[in-house]
Amino acid sequence: MLSGHGDDTYKYKDIRINFSSNVYNHFCHDGLYAHLASRMDCIRNYPPPTPFELEKEIASLHGISPDEVIVTNGATEAIYLIAQAFSEYTSQILQPTFTEYEDACRLYGHEIGDGCWVLGDSGQQYRINAESQSRKENKNSASSRLSVPKTSHQHPSPNTYQLIWLCNPNNPTGQVIPKPILESAIASHPDTIFIIDESYAPFTMQPLVSTSMSGAKNVLLLHSMTKEFAIPGLRLGYITGSAALLSRVRKCRMPWAVNQLAIEAAHYLLAHKSDYTLDLPALMAERERMARELSDIDGVTVYPSDTHILLCRIEGTTAAKLKDYLVNNYGILIRDASNFRGLDEHYFRIAVQTPEEDNQLLNILKEWRN
Amino acid sequence: MLSGHGDDTYKYKDIRINFSSNVYNHFCHDGLYAHLASRMDCIRNYPPPTPFELEKEIASLHGISPDEVIVTNGATEAIYLIAQAFSEYTSQILQPTFTEYEDACRLYGHEIGDGCWVLGDSGQQYRINAESQSRKENKNSASSRLSVPKTSHQHPSPNTYQLIWLCNPNNPTGQVIPKPILESAIASHPDTIFIIDESYAPFTMQPLVSTSMSGAKNVLLLHSMTKEFAIPGLRLGYITGSAALLSRVRKCRMPWAVNQLAIEAAHYLLAHKSDYTLDLPALMAERERMARELSDIDGVTVYPSDTHILLCRIEGTTAAKLKDYLVNNYGILIRDASNFRGLDEHYFRIAVQTPEEDNQLLNILKEWRN
Numbered sequence: 183m184l185s186g187h188g189d190d191t192y193k194y195k196d197i198r199i200n201f202s203s204n205v206y207n208h209f210c211h212d213g214l215y216a217h218l219a220s221r222m223d224c225i226r227n228y229p230p231p232t233p234f235e236l237e238k239e240i241a242s243l244h245g246i247s248p249d250e251v252i253v254t255n256g257a258t259e260a261i262y263l264i265a266q267a268f269s270e271y272t273s274q275i276l277q278p279t280f281t282e283y284e285d286a287c288r289l290y291g292h293e294i295g296d297g298c299w300v301l302g303d304s305g306q307q308y309r310i311n312a313e314s315q316s317r318k319e320n321k322n323s324a325s326s327r328l329s330v331p332k333t334s335h336q337h338p339s340p341n342t343y344q345l346i347w348l349c350n351p352n353n354p355t356g357q358v359i360p361k362p363i364l365e366s367a368i369a370s371h372p373d374t375i376f377i378i379d380e381s382y383a384p385f386t387m388q389p390l391v392s393t394s395m396s397g398a399k400n401v402l403l404l405h406s407m408t409k410e411f412a413i414p415g416l417r418l419g420y421i422t423g424s425a426a427l428l429s430r431v432r433k434c435r436m437p438w439a440v441n442q443l444a445i446e447a448a449h450y451l452l453a454h455k456s457d458y459t460l461d462l463p464a465l466m467a468e469r470e471r472m473a474r475e476l477s478d479i480d481g482v483t484v485y486p487s488d489t490h491i492l493l494c495r496i497e498g499t500t501a502a503k504l505k506d507y508l509v510n511n512y513g514i515l516i517r518d519a520s521n522f523r524g525l526d527e528h529y530f531r532i533a534v535q536t537p538e539e540d541n542q543l544l545n546i547l548k549e550w551r552n
Numbered sequence: 553m554l555s556g557h558g559d560d561t562y563k564y565k566d567i568r569i570n571f572s573s574n575v576y577n578h579f580c581h582d583g584l585y586a587h588l589a590s591r592m593d594c595i596r597n598y599p600p601p602t603p604f605e606l607e608k609e610i611a612s613l614h615g616i617s618p619d620e621v622i623v624t625n626g627a628t629e630a631i632y633l634i635a636q637a638f639s640e641y642t643s644q645i646l647q648p649t650f651t652e653y654e655d656a657c658r659l660y661g662h663e664i665g666d667g668c669w670v671l672g673d674s675g676q677q678y679r680i681n682a683e684s685q686s687r688k689e690n691k692n693s694a695s696s697r698l699s700v701p702k703t704s705h706q707h708p709s710p711n712t713y714q715l716i717w718l719c720n721p722n723n724p725t726g727q728v729i730p731k732p733i734l735e736s737a738i739a740s741h742p743d744t745i746f747i748i749d750e751s752y753a754p755f756t757m758q759p760l761v762s763t764s765m766s767g768a769k770n771v772l773l774l775h776s777m778t779k780e781f782a783i784p785g786l787r788l789g790y791i792t793g794s795a796a797l798l799s800r801v802r803k804c805r806m807p808w809a810v811n812q813l814a815i816e817a818a819h820y821l822l823a824h825k826s827d828y829t830l831d832l833p834a835l836m837a838e839r840e841r842m843a844r845e846l847s848d849i850d851g852v853t854v855y856p857s858d859t860h861i862l863l864c865r866i867e868g869t870t871a872a873k874l875k876d877y878l879v880n881n882y883g884i885l886i887r888d889a890s891n892f893r894g895l896d897e898h899y900f901r902i903a904v905q906t907p908e909e910d911n912q913l914l915n916i917l918k919e920w921r922n
Binding site: 187190191200203205207211215218219222223224225226227228229230231255256258259261262282286289412413414415416417433434436437438439441442443444447 | 557560570573575577581585588589592593594595596597598599600601625626628629631632652656659782783784785786787803804806807808809811812813814817
């Protein structure tokens with residue numbers, strides 16, 4: 183664990199509005215809270231060493247076999263287990279993205295190369311280059327990543343990456359790789375394992391690689407119940423994909439990694455999914471409005487997004503200073519995105535909230551610019 | 553994760569009395585439950601990537617520095633992190649003991665040798681042999697481990713084990729290595745790291761290596777809040793010891809491994825320790841009574857213990873059959889201890905409960921024998 187993260191509310195008192203986390207914080211959890219309170223006695227006993235009942239339930243939900251599911255202590259454990267199961271493999275990570283793929287790969291001795299997502303170019307927004315190339319260690323030189331790359335669909339060579347990690351929709355850009363292009367990359371590189379983190383799947387209307395499609399032998403999909411149900415404090419994620427790949431991941435598991443309250447919550451949430459439906463068209467419309475109005479502010483650039491999160495860039499100050507200003511004066515938390523690989527100190531990320539909350543941020547930024 | 557464990561209540565319905573877990577299940581958790589219910593909103597936010605506030609609180613409690621503490625997702629995560637931090641080291645594990653030391657060491661490529669605890673020999677109950685020897689793969693031949701060994705205190709040689717793992721008090725024997733002997737072994741092997749799992753510390757009156765003493769540069773102590781406060785469902789443990797060793801362990805951590813309800817529980821429990829005091833002399837006296845009465849049953853051998861857990865051996869049947877009989881007819885769960893290295897199918901383990909509950913087990917066993 184090398185880098186900083188969003189949702190650092192624990193560092194501050196009196197956060198009124200939290201734009202820094204990608205979790206959608208407007209679900210009503212009353213039913214869940216009451217359920218957990220009624221099941222509190224479960225903490226007196228060990229959880230099952232692996233949450234096999236929950237794995238069966240999730241498998242049935244997706245119409246797959248239980249050996250195609252591994253429930254984890256948050257999607258983060260999934261990332262670390264996969265990196266461990268494929269220790270010292272060569273990995274390509276599409277950047278800028280969630281930092282834990284790289285941290286996990288480094289911990290387990292992977293040779294790492296970057297692909298890139300291209301910000302603000304609607305024609306070619308990403309590069310999946312399965313061919314290995316030596317890593318250029320220019321962490322903060324965004325410019326070199328912003329040039330328009332060629333998407334590669336060549337056949338695998340001895341230098342082909344063994345793993346490709348991508349977050350889809352991506353964090354921090356919110357962008358989705360068009361499904362046909364991703365599926366074609368998967369099909370044309372059967373010897374490369376695609377680890378596709380779909381933690382943000384509930385927050386996009388773009389089609390994604392689905393769990394049932396992923397019958398492909400070279401795909402592992404990461405899912406975050408944390409994000410889907412807004413329960414990051416409980417830690418709950420899962421992997422779906424090829425049973426053969428997962429049997430390798432399974433060997434790296436420690437027992438009791440998933441706590442019993444998270445398991446209880448998962449059973450409840452899967453049975454009450456209808457209480458957690460999002461008005462996605464409304465959220466996407468609000469994202470569009472927010473992006474438009476932010477772009478109208480002098481010196482603010484907003485990058486295209488397919489989800490509720492927006493990557494932005496501010497000129498004339500740094501994201502760190504903007505964050506301090508907002509938190510100290512208004513109790514508003516944003517994500518300083520300068521520590522994403524390929525981004526610099528001017529990038530910040532926000533997750534769209536309610537129109538009223540979004541307007542508060544817009545008005546403060548407009549006033550501050552004037 | 554290779555082997556079976558106790559507290560497998562999740563496999564059964566209607567367990568009335570659970571002798572299978574080493575957790576003391578008679579604390580009143582009403583205050584904790586109410587506290588957690590009142591703090592439920594914490595699951596809406598991420599925990600801190602590492603629970604640093606809790607680490608500070610625990611450090612202050614032990615009179616050590618925060619860099620001498622790592623809080624973990626149960627003591628199990630501590631075991632796996634240490635095995636990972638010292639990947640491919642040579643490890644000696646005092647057997648029979650908790651299986652996770654070996655599972656973790658195997659996962660991280662350690663070369664493993666066994667020492668042994670000797671059952672039923674009050675003179676020399678254990679062997680810490682820091683000198684490396686090739687592992688004899690006779691998993692179930694208890695007899696070879698029961699011979700009286702010589703405790704070794706020679707100076708380290710090129711073949712000295714780099715790590716020694718011991719559970720003290722030990723699971724499943726309940727035995728404690730006399731403190732002067734353990735301290736002398738630590739002092740005379742400065743190049744060997746002693747990983748001492750004190751998860752059962754709250755359940756013995758024997759003196760143990762204390763956290764403050766462990767200023768020794770070659771000691772890591774494992775602590776289980778799970779066991780101390782009877783909250784195994786929440787997952788909470790910690791390591792104390794040399795900051796230099798722990799800085800190495802810290803590098804292997806993933807973020808958010810400890811869930812926020814566990815953190816909330818820990819703060820509450822440390823502030824309400826007085827609600828969780830055990831009448832240890834009474835529990836030890838009950839252990840003595842239980843051991844005596846069990847020994848009086850034909851064909852049952854009870855091994856000496858310094859804690860509330862008792863390792864037993866039954867002739868004329870197997871632990872698995874006894875377990876089935878008890879669970880199916882009486883809703884009583886015991887631990888089939890046959891999968892501990894060095895033990896065979898006749899060993900079972902129980903944790904002493906209330907005198908009334910213990911009497912139920914005694915009466916059933918007596919009747920069953922007749």
